[in-house]
Amino acid sequence: MLEAAGAGHSGGSLSEVELLISLYYYKLRHDPQDPDWEGRDKFILSKGHACPGLYTVLAHRGFFPKEELFTFRKLGSRLQGHAYLGVPGVEASTGSLGQGLSIANGLALAARADGRDTRVYCLMGDGELDEGQVWEAAMTTGFRRLDTLCGIVDRNHIQQDSFTEEIKDLEPLGQKWAACGWHVIDVDGHDVAALMEALDAAERVKGKPTMLIAHTIKGKGVSFMENQAEWHGKAPNKQELEQALAELDEAYRHEAQGV
C-alpha cells in the first residue's frame, strides 16, 4: 500500500506490527462490525504517521475492506496519510507527535467517571518522546493513578534524522516513566507471546498505569530497511517492494515450519 501511495512511513509501520497484532488479535475487546460498540476497549495511535500498520490490521480484522488499503494517501480516501478518525476502528486523528497520551488519559478519566471497565492503550514512538506534552501527560496518568491505561513505546531507536541516542538520548527511559508513577515492563516487541503476557501483566497492575517498553527493530523483516533511519518516512518502489515481500514471505515460511 505504501508502494501504491508512493509515500508513507515504512520503518515504524513494520516495527509496530507485532504490537498491533497482540492488541487486535488478543487483548482488545472490540467488534469490527460495530466499531462504536460501547463496551469496547480504546486504542490511540499517538505516532499517527505509522497508520499504515494500523490500517492494515484494522482491515484484516474486518473493520473495512482490505481492497481499500490501496487507496491510502489518495485523493478522496478515508485512509489519510496520518491516522484519521473517519476510518472505522480509529479512535482519534493524530499526526502531530506527542498528543496521543493526553487523549488516552481523557478516555480513561471518562471511563472512570462513568464506572466503566474500559481499558485504554496508547502506542507512542520513541522519537516522539522528545515532545514535552508526553511528559505532561505521563505525570497526569501517574498522578491520577489511571491503572486502566497501558502505554506502549515502540522502542526502535530511530527517528526521522538519525538514532535517538544521537538526537536527544532518551535513557534511562524506564526510570523516567517509573519516576512519573508508572509500572514499567520491558518486552521484546517482536515476540507476540511475550507481548500477550506483558499485556496481561499490565492489566493485573492496580493503582498505577503500566508502560510497556517494546524493544523493536525499525523496518523489521526487510533487510535493507532494518535499522536504517532513511526508511523512517519513505515508501518502497516496485523493485524494493518485491524484495521486501519476498523476504517477509520467506521469514513467514521459515517460522511456520519451525513452529
Add this chain to the structure above:
Amino acid sequence: MRPRVSEVKKAATRDGLGQGLLELGRSRQDVFVLAGDLAESTRAHLFQREFPERFLNMGIAEQDMLGTAVGLSLAGKIPFVCSFTVFVCGRGYDQIRISVCYNNQNVKIVGSHSGITVGSDGATAQALEDIAMMRVLPNMTVLVPADAIEARKATVAAAGVPGPVFLRLGRAAVPTITAEDDPFEVGQARVLRPGRDVTLVACGIMVNEALHAAQLLADDGVDAGVINVHTIKPLDVATLVQEVQATGAVVTAEEHQVHGGLGSAVAEVVTRHCPCYIDMVAVQGVFGESGEADELREKYGLTYQHIREKALGLLKKKSARR
C-alpha cells in the same frame, strides 16, 4: 463630561463564566471543567466547589489539558478548558488545531484574561492575537460576550454548540449593558441601535464604548448604528450587510490587534457584499505594557473617543466623495 451609557453595574465577563458553569453543572451531568492552575482566576473554582467529581486541575500544562479534554469529549463529555487566553491559545495552539479542531471535538476553550485590560501583568499576559488565531481554524466557533450577563449566556450556549468553541473573556470589571431577558443566540449579531450615517460594529468590552460613542455622535448630528457581534465566527453576514448597506460606512472596535480580528472579519464581508468606507479601532500591531486597564485603553486607542474620531473621519471622506 456626560455620564457613561451605563454606570449601573460592573462585573467582569469571567464572572459570567463562573455563573454559567454552575448553571451547566446543575442542569447537565456531561459537563466537565478543567483548569490549568488558575481555577480561581478563571472563576472555574465555583464549579469545582459544587462538582469536585467533574473538575480536574491539570496543573500548568495547557497542552496536556487540551488533549485530556479531547479524550473526555471522545467519550461523550463536554469539557470546558479554562485558563488565561495567552496560555490556552498560545501554548496549546497545535493541540487546538489537531486534537480539538481536526477531530471536531466538543471541547469548549475558555480564555479568561483577554485583551489589554488584563492590566498590570503586562504584555506577556495580554492576549491580543487570539481572535485571529481561533477564527482561522476550521470547525471553531468564536464567542466574545460584551458583559457578564452575556458571558453567562454564552457559556451555557457553548455547551449546546456541537464542536469546538472558543469563549473570549476578560479580567476587568466592565459595565453591564445587556439585560437578563435580552436574546442571545450564537451566530446572531444584535443590532443595539440602527443608524443612517455610520455603523459601529463592536465585540466584547468595546460594545459599551461603541454605545457611548454613538451617543456623542448624535450630539455631533451623526446617526450612528451599533451592532454587538458577540459571535465572530460564524459571522452574522445578513445582519451586517443589512445595516452597512444603509450607512455605507463601518467602524469596527475590538480589544485585539488590528490584524486578523473582528475588523478583518467584517472587512472580509463588506468587501465582498457591500463595499464601503471602513476603519478599525484596535491595537495597532504592538505589544501592550503594565498599567491600569483604563489607562491602557486610553494609551492604546480603545475608547469611545477613538471610535468617535474614526467615525467622523469616515463621514468626512464620504461627504468629500459626493
